[in-house]
Amino acid sequence: MIEEMILYHSVIIKAFLGFLVGGLLIPVMTAKNPLGFRKASFIYTMIFQGLTTMIAFTGLIAMVKGEVGMGLGIILMIIIWAILMYIEIRKYKLIKVANLQEPTKHQLLKGAFIKISLINILLVTMMVVLKIAEVKGAISLS
Numbered sequence: 762m763i764e765e766m767i768l769y770h771s772v773i774i775k776a777f778l779g780f781l782v783g784g785l786l787i788p789v790m791t792a793k794n795p796l797g798f799r800k801a802s803f804i805y806t807m808i809f810q811g812l813t814t815m816i817a818f819t820g821l822i823a824m825v826k827g828e829v830g831m832g833l834g835i836i837l838m839i840i841i842w843a844i845l846m847y848i849e850i851r852k853y854k855l856i857k858v859a860n861l862q863e864p865t866k867h868q869l870l871k872g873a874f875i876k877i878s879l880i881n882i883l884l885v886t887m888m889v890v891l892k893i894a895e896v897k898g899a900i901s902l903s
């Protein structure tokens with residue numbers, strides 16, 4: 762049960778990483794279509810929230826069932842998770858209220874979308890690398 766949860770946690774995180782990389786295409790593909798950009802961003806945020814909820818859910822179950830203490834690794838994961846959610850909600854609100862018909866606004870938000878995606882990819886990759894380093898015995902996150 763615990764191993765299964767950690768496996769789900771791990772697989773969803775890899776899928777999430779793939780989703781973040783694929784999401785980089787949204788501002789590119791909707792470069793000349795502001796309304797398409799808004800619509801695609803909303804669908805993106807919905808999937809983003811679904812995947813991050815599954816990550817937290819499987820992580821929390823693994824933590825409780827596996828009686829894993831609040832070590833540095835868990836604290837880091839929760840902090841990264843909270844940052845991911847916070848930035849995504851702020852981005853969603855910005856894109857929702859902006860007048861995207863204004864070319865400068867559209868341009869600005871496309872840039873912000875790409876930058877935020879790159880930060881998210883960096884954060885998730887960093888956590889995956891830290892966990893791999895821990896398994897290999899190079900560092901301790903307990």
Ligand code: HEM
Pocket residue numbers: 767768770771774816817818819820821823824825827829834835838839841842884885886888889892
């Ligand atoms: C509420 C949020 C989260 C909780 C409670 C949580 C909890 C856990 C627990 C209990 C484990 C297994 C025990 C351990 O290795 O320490 C684990 C493994 C892991 N978590 Fe999380 N986690 C959360 C979010 C995240 C996030 C956002 C990421 C990525 C950025 C992440 C990446 C990982 C990785 C890479 C592993 C190792 C998986 C493996 O062994 O294959 N976790 N997490």
